[in-house]
Amino acid sequence: MVTWALLWAQLFNGLVLGALLVLVAMGLTIVFGTLGIVNFAHGALYMIGAYAGYVAFLHTQSFILAMVSGAAVVLLIGVILERGLIRHYYARPPEDQILVTFGLAIVLIEIVRLIFGGISRRTDEPIWGNGVVNLGLLYYPRYQVEVLGIVTLVLIALYLVLYRTKIGLIVRAGIEDPLMVNILGINVTRTFLLVFGLGAMAAGFAGVINAPIVSVDPDMGAPILIQCFVVIVIGGVGSFWGAVAGGLIAGETLSLTTMVAPDYAQVMLFAAMAFILIVRPQGLFGVKTRQ
Amino acid sequence: MKGYSTQAPRRVPSLLPLIAVAVGLVIFPFVFPFLDGTIDVADRILVWGLFGLGFDILFGYTGLLSFGQAAFFGAGGFTTAYLLAGNITSSTILALLAGMAVAAVLGVIIGLLSLRRSGIYFAMLTLAFGEMLFFLENSPLRQWTGGENGLPGVPKPNLPLGFTTIELHSALAIYAFIAVLFFVGFWLARRIIVSPFGMVLRAIRENVERAGAVGHDVLLYKLVAFVIAAVYGGLAGGLLGLLQGYMPPDAFYLETSSQLIIQTVIGGAGTLIGPLVGAAIWLYLYQILQIVPGLGGAWKLILGLVFVILVTGLRQGIVGGILLVWRRRRARGGQAEAGAVQPIDDAPPPPRVKPDYTKPPILEARDLSKHYGGLLAVDKVSFSVVEGETRAVIGPNGAGKSTFFKMLAGAVQATSGDILFAGAPITGLDAARICQLGVVRSFQINQIFPHLTVRENITIAALARRRGKFRPDMLSRIDAVPGLDDLVRDTLAAVSLTARGDRRASDLAYGEKRRLEIALALATSPRVLLLDEPTAGMSPAERSDTVRLLKRIAAAMTIVIVEHDMDVVFELADRVTVLSEGRKIAEGEPVEIQNNPVVRAAYLGGETEYEPA
């Protein structure tokens, strides 16, 4: 039965769900926006972030350090991948880029399985995230409320980087017109490395944040990657605000559907995407000229 | 024509691949056991190969990378399995056809929803729809599909022969059944590929914008290719259920779509047989790697690495690589033609006849405007061109010439205003339709089909003229299209590329590419030719060649030309329209324009180098 209290609870829950999705989707959309590469290995990087966080937490018992090392490890892996492989693909057709990142995902997942095995790794929420908080109309996990705050802070930071710094200017210019970045004579090689690393780092960070909530196993990245695709297709690929809007729409769709027809939640998510595509093929915040 | 053969080489599809595949299919079950393979694995390889035939038409030939093929494999498979296991029909053939039909309908729906986007978007959309289908199979449709348990109890296939029905029970019989279907599927796929329809698909892969600009209804072709792939998938799914007596739910998994992609890439996309080879390698390695002691789950890591290396190093896959070597060797033995640029025909152009300005205009723009957000790119420009006229549109950089031009060709939609062709409005029509009416554009930056030969390039454009926007002539031959050969030959001759007919377009010299660019527009036999800076980037010699060429073209049709080079403009144009800051500031004969102070001021103000006549 749907009550007002439950409706509010699910609306809030959708917000948290959405925020978690935005966090993962953001790295994906930035990389695509600037480099024109949809990174199918994004889910695998997210998974590696979670494992890095798990290992760091195991040894230091500090969640802050886990967050830092999760982001740092995946940043490092991202940089290595970009130097070693991805940069050879900038000039190749998008299909090749999809294929190579897709193959990379398999390799990364199976390497982690080889090292850590298939057992889900135990990761607890930090001490400061224990318990529930009373939000008036509902009780909600303290950690997830804090995550909402963390995501907001990260998004603000990212926004400032993108909209208030020179590197951000280049990234945004790249989103709007990749040719222009070349013409401007910017050191493209370094910028691309930086952007790919940034996207990877975002994935890794999201992995650590999610680790106390979901099962940490080698296959954890696959379902979230698909949801992220939905998020950025809804919002418009390459768009900052698109990822935010798409994530929130996806979160609310999942959350509200479970009130009336829980078994249709996933189907509704894809239906929402199809609907938006019919109405607005380029996504909510997408630029029409970019095919 | 200087001794060059003007005849196109016969395009009769070689029978060799068909014979090779037939022989291969017959001996495969007898050879495979010696390689530690089994008939069952052979059946599975063929099922994947059949699945891959359709996918290769979609991905290898049309260039559309779908991550959702599992949807069709599953939908077709479960339909077939449901009909047979539930005893709704006892006819294997009928059940397979029903499965293909369901896959086709699904293909139309998903295709319409996802084909409006291309590249990465298309990949993500198909992936999402594939997942959606999986959830539908698993939950709401559980009653019919058995949910995660799948559908057991699919009877062995039978073949009605009218007077009796043959039950196919032995492993070899089932293999034969699948092999015959594969062969038919392969034969059909080849017919599709070498048909005019298939040629258009390749054009879409090579350069989708140009394929539309020469008058093909790109979206419709893509949709049909998508549905063809879906039907192949549906058939393959149905066979999987028949082959093992059980329809597995993993037909719908994302892993199914990815495995298909990996196999196709390993084997070689755009070869039809590649997916089959890829499937053989995948299934064989899967089996072999498992036996290596202590390897366990690492087999997948190894296959993943092999895949990444192949994508990076051998882009054509294994079959593609073999074909490449084979073709190179043949090419070396055959024509050792010099690489000298073929000069343009130096016959003097016919004398210029003044157009008749009293006739009603053939192309007309009325108050045409285009806004980009707050930016006004073109502001209420009106102009009209009469039949036979050569009109130049000039203006400083950023004057809005390109936007104006794109609106005329239908590549950009006008914000307001009207465009009329021969008195009828064409505003809002897409490039393909406008081209079909007789207005075609050539591009400032070459938009050719790089991996196809020069002749194929022109054939693609000529096909649009001869066949219209769309024709599903999947089983006919290119040389069966009436008047095509003549049109291609004449066009090649007109731009003096006859001797270059069998060269890959990407191998041409720059000036030749430029001529091919114009030829692509010419081959659609337009009434109005829109030329966007035809001499851009040319050497002075090439430029004067091109001007001579354009003069000859101008004798046959109406031309609107955007050009920076004022020498070219004043040599060619009957009249000149000048745009500046989105507005029309002058119009008149070249001499008037040359002396117009407003025009001079605009060019100086625009800080553009002015090249005096």
Add this chain to the structure above:
Amino acid sequence: MPEGGKKTLNRRHVLKAGAAASLLPFIHTGRAFAETPIGSWPAGVSGDTAFIGISTPLTGPYSADGADHLKGYQLAIEQLNNGGGIVSKLPHLSGKGVLGKKVIYKYADSQTQPNPAVQAQTTFINQDKAIMITGCLSSAVAVAVEKLAQREQVLNMVGCSGANETTGADCVRYGFRNQPSAYMADLALAPVLAKHLGRNLKAAYLVPDYVYGHSVFGTLSEAMDKKYGWKVAAKQIAPLGTNNFSSYLLNIANSGADVFINVTFGADAVSSTKQAKQFGLMDKMKQVQPNISAFLPDGVGAELMQDTYGTFDFWWTQSYKDPMAKIFVDDFMKKFNYNPRWAAHIGYTQMMFWAEAVERAKSFNPVKVIKMLESGFKLDLPGGETYYRAFDHQAVRAVPVVLGKKPSEMKSKDDYFEILDLVPGEDVMPPKGFQGCKLGPYI
């Protein structure tokens, strides 16, 4: 069609006949003689070895359980060939192979998908002449391999599979299942729940949206509601592969239930358990997980498993009281350095049971082995006394009902559960004709 039209073609003869055979019609009209081979018999045991085909997931969501499962098989096969373990305790086993033939095996990664499993087992049967096939880890794979076994007439000692269908709607003559079905587990759990938690309670169910989840919900809720006056306060159906259950858990938190019954499995169970804790459900409601994933406690920690009621196929502390279990657990520990989980137990048990049946039948002939297994002979195994029912091939044996220990009570790092009860199999068996099981023909 050539004259006669009816001819029995043996595949291998056809192969030998070479290319000319391809012109012959592919017609099959059943077997001509009673003495003709059955499936891979006797070809598979014509040498001095007997081949076993094993498929378990080594990649994908159940790779941990799959690896455990495989170790169980490996230990059993080693002991069958070389002696040791429970071999000497079982009446007919020699420790020198089975019927004097060395047991050999290959395994394949089923990736928890039916299709690769069927493909791998088909290859094992056709090429390696597998005399027995086994392994599993999801009901989908179990159903698929059951059908394959029946068609190919090769004995299938089903590995891990809890779905009712395996010995219900999809039961086959050639398949035998050791693991208690979901039905048995639920009926075993019900009285224990009533005893420890009380009657007339309200329960909220989190049900994964697939056949297995729905059948667990059906059996357990019916048993609790009818016999003990429980009520369903909420039934939340979550799609497979959900990673964030918060919206379902919110609904459950608001349902006013006394008991939270979590039916999810594998990685989904890890996620939902972590999140249930974060939503404070652990403090508000009693926890029940009808079928606990083997490695769930390792993924979420003992704190989250404490006071959780549930069932297992086997829990290693059964070895404290049962000498057979002790032998198995000690040997396993020695070889693999951790306590076996239930997937390993099933692999081990099924191998031993099969070997014993073959020795008793004095033949690898699958029909004779099946009849021997159907005769209902009882064996004392690590999981307790076990026998198979003739009419549905479900093993009758005890179901351990467990309760999660508090971390402070744990004696070792994986001493997660206390065994509340070993519910005798006879008390919880589904009735004859359950789900309309039809085993099918012997030949």
